[in-house]
């Protein structure tokens with residue numbers, strides 16, 4: 241039986257009735273795609289091979305260290321039942337030129353159907369309003385062939401496996417750059433991003449044991465596997481061996497400018513800073529959706545994700561708010577949802593979650609290593625970035641750009657409601673761009689079956 245890519249039911253990966261093809265898919269898929277892997281300590285290595293021989297030697301040595309999605313899911317279960325910790329995550333992605341440098345012919349590369357992957361992020365920057373690539377961090381200005389992601393909950397285990405992987409890099413190959421993810425947490429220990437907001441909450445879910453835990457009266461968190469998986473065209477059996485397109489972007493956050501914009505907005509509209517910030521993000525810092533509540537709700541409500549915007553024309557949650565621009569939840573555009581797997585980077589001496597004044601906040605050196613898995617870079621990541629978050633006329637004329645993730649000109653001011661549940665959003669504000677793209681690339685994260693036979 242073929243892998244059920246379009247099933248209307250979440251995947252019961254642990255079912256005794258699971259067919260052989262799906263078992264093979266899970267045994268050869270890389271982890272962190274179907275379900276996020278813990279990545280408290282994370283390193284991203286950006287590699288460039290000199291000749292096919294060194295690239296292939298590296299992949300051959302790395303593949304035996306990598307676990308599968310199936311093993312990852314078993315590890316999560318063992319941890320929740322018996323408290324036994326899992327093994328580190330090692331992920332490998334290859335860019336188009338990476339495949340070329342492993343010795344693949346153009347005819348092989350044509351088998352990847354995604355135009356964005358074929359062209360690479362530098363070329364696509366034009367349509368994404370990215371800064372020109374000569375302004376990117378040096379590592380990203382080069383042609384990156386492979387990305388290796390190493391992550392674990394435990395610092396020592398992460399260090400050990402990273403040292404092992406570094407030792408595998410052949411002398412002819414080059415580590416062009418290295419990014420270090422540093423998890424940020426609020427007072428309650430919840431994961432946050434650098435502007436201080438709960439992060440990683442709204443995700444497409446694929447697995448039965450995850451979906452069953454989520455209330456789904458208004459928003460259905462279940463998505464079919466076809467949302468993020470595609471047959472690996474170069475694997476021995478693309479009908480059973482799958483991969484996913486990974487978008488990787490280093491997004492620097494100017495925390496001082498963002499907090500200053502929040503303070504200015506609060507003063508201009510006579511609001512609390514908590515509410516002013518929520519108007520930009522669409523959630524309060526503790527994750528309470530602005531659509532559901534005018535104030536940050538104590539526990540319980542904070543992480544709610546079961547809502548749609550219904551008839552709200554921006555009076556509760558502005559049409560421009562980050563989470564509304566990036567996912568309008570109108571039921572029509574579910575196909576664009578990506579599986580976001582990013583991590584914050586950069587070390588802070590202040591506390592991102594407290595109320596310290598803007599001038600004490602960092603202006604650079606901290607941000608988000610944005611990573612997301614897609615079945616199509618063009619119709620998922622690029623569509624969201626170009627047609628929604630950057631587009632001041634989405635979802636209506638004069639909406640303004642997304643104040644968090646939007647790039648490009650800021651000629652159109654942002655419309656904001658003067659009071660919660662006001663019938664029409666009218667107050668307008670010009671909000672600065674506080675997130676800057678520092679570089680990135682598109683990769684394909686192949687099946688382990690491909691990596692093992694290279």
Ligand code: HEM
Pocket residue numbers: 433434435437438439440441442443491492493521523562563564566567578607608610621624625629644645675
């Ligand atoms: C959600 C912050 C960049 C797409 C969120 C949330 C926060 C956040 C705080 C709400 C919590 C959650 O559901 O995770 C940021 C920051 C960014 C950034 C600080 C840049 C530094 C991006 C980019 C995209 C994006 C570039 C896509 C192009 C999304 C999506 C959601 C989300 C799809 C879920 C919306 C929903 O389903 O309600 N982000 N984000 N984000 N973000 Fe971002």
